[in-house]
Amino acid sequence: MDPKAHSQASERAEVVRDSLRSCALCPRRCGVDRLAGQVGYCGVDATVRWFREMVYDGEETPLNPSHQVYFAGCNLRCAFCSVEEWNLQTDAARPMDPIEMATVIARRRRQGARTLNLLGGEPAVSVHGILDLLAAVDVGTTVVWNSNMYYSDTVAGILEGLADIYLADLKCGNPVCAERLLGASDYLEVVRANILRARRVGDVIVRHLILPSHLDCCLRPTLDWIASEAPGAKVSLRGDYVPPAEGDAAPLTYLDPADRDRAMRMAGDLGLHVIQ
């Protein structure tokens, strides 16, 4: 974290907290009063909740071992979400005490965690509590903002200097799939703008989960966009898609290894900087 930004984290948290009286942290702009206990699309009021923390070796190699802290609540409805239950029943998650969590983070660092990985759900909907948390952790902590990047300009600005690495999920390659799979037809324009902005202030890894039967409609446009608009960006292609148990929006099959190979070839042909 940038020391100056770190020293401002509590102040930034207060600014965000005030804005929760009419929430517009994400493009859905629900306008609910979260301070009064109202909840909008993301399902969380002003109380920041977490449901899991763990050290994980399965993130991208430069991040591992990574201390993941999962926050409940999300502004997307991905048809293949693997933690959906925590986003739909957010009150099952525990309220976060920043000082207690900072103690856990310090312990995980001593145990060998190289990065602090903030994810969810979508961490942007809990950014006020996350700022309180970051104010309480050591300034030398390497912060990974592991996000769907679907958030407002305000959030993008608030994060500057605090997020060292943006692990940016770029899930779909066209508005039709974005609406069908994620429930957000404006997803691409918002997320792409936030990724480009993040590149100006931090290190960015663009992650794309390869979706079975979506190589031409989602993977290819995603890779083409990276090649033309974000050349040199680190790209992570994930082949560990898990189909949901039911539903008619998301693919119900696992990824064929041949499709993963094809995806890697496509990225290679475009000269992208693919990382593992």
Place this chain on the structure above:
Amino acid sequence: MKSKPYRRRPGDLEIRVLKDGRVAFIGPDQAMIEVARDLDVQATDTERERTGNAPQSGATSPCK
């Protein structure tokens, strides 16, 4: 009569055995990761004794 697939609730753990024999831990927590690691070691040891090849198991990456 076909029953509806079970939907996970907060706190549930889900493990799938795939057709090809791999074991997938869905949205794993720390305990599941450790179980996966132990199973991998045990399965690998057993498989090595039998064929000399190591089977695969793994955990899914979280998805937001």
